[in-house]
Amino acid sequence: MPNDYFKFKQFLVKQDKCAMKVCTDSCILGAYTPVTQAATILDIGTGTGLLALMAAQRSPAQITAIEIDAAAATQAQENINSSPWADRINVYQQSLQEFSATNQQLFNLIICNPPFYAASHLSPDQARNVAMHSQELSLSEIVRFCRRFLSATGKLFILLPPTESRNFASLAQAENLHLISALHIFTFTRGKHIRTIQGFGREQITPVPEENLFIRNINNTYTTAFQELLRDYYLIF
Template sequence: MANPYFQFKKFTIWHDKCAMKVGTDAVLLGAWVNLADCKNILDIGTGTGIIALMLAQRSTGDIDAIDIDNDACIQAEENVKASPFAERIRVIHAACSEFAGSVTRKKYDLIVSNPPYFINSLKCPDDKRSVARHTDSLPLSELVENACSLLSSSGRIALVLPYEQLEEVESIARKNSLFVSRQTDVIPVPGAHPKRLLIELSAVETDTTNRDTLVIEESRHQYTPEYIALTKDFYLKM
């Protein structure tokens, strides 16, 4: 039986009620994102609340964390309340489009998301897990469009995606007058093709895009110095 919780250095993530469990993608994004000048932060599709909690640990900003799934919100709320960062995180049960269309919406300096990623695959029998994993519940184009309406004039959107979606997200960014300001290609082991993409879209045009690569493992369970440096403030054994 899988462990119902995951222990980080400064907080615990229970994921027994949540469709999507703690995974590398969320940890990568939470550790990688640029938090400079971020007073108001939005986490879209918060799930267990892991990314919101990581950003709270790394910053002094106020964070709104939304999810369409009520059970996920209940779990995230429990994880937040048990953490040292409860006063700065607000969990909200809402769909992305509903939240973006609310009359009282505020503008955010940073919007983050680890969005659904399965496009043309069979849906799993667990409806909640299916919603959490399949893009038809929140297409990337809809996610970015809604995020744009919530973004401050100098705000940024940070995403973790399958690498195969690079061209798609670049096209969506152009249609929404956003610019790729930072990109990290995530490679599982040396010599392999990139599997994940960490990408930052900015409302402000930049002269150049900061591009680099991150290799996770040198060999099985032997993490690279770069990955250790990125995640050491979170993982217990790093």
């Protein structure tokens, strides 16, 4: 059983009301995404509020966080209220579709750790299904939303498994959102490729910079690259 909270250097994330707990790959997304130049940030599917909080620690931006699940949205609000950045983060308990229907703001940065599993992987836990499975929010809906609401120089950073990341890149390209960076995440050196973080923008970059991040060494210690990436957040580094 995971702990009902996760303590970072500058904030605490309670997670007992959320189907999706704090996980390493989401922390990597929060630490890797470039936020310092963004004045407006949107966190799609905020869950515990983790990514919004990580962004707020490194950025003076005004941050909007949306979450479809009522219990998770309540917990995200609690976590943000107890953080140093409560005045800069607004939580809305809405689906992306509902938010899209009323939103009039453009965002310099959109960050997303979306649901991605197919219906064949459904579990008995409905809240976890909403958090993990794409029947409530498809990748194509995310692409269409970003096409409308990214600013002219805005960027999208999204975390997906390898196969889904390739599918997403094709969908984005069809909407003139171009791949600008890719970070491939591996469990160990010479281990399994588990996730890819992709950056997208309206301008094409050739060649697209790509790199690998290995979380642990063969001896199970954290790699230097992982430690450096998470140093501002993890208490153990």
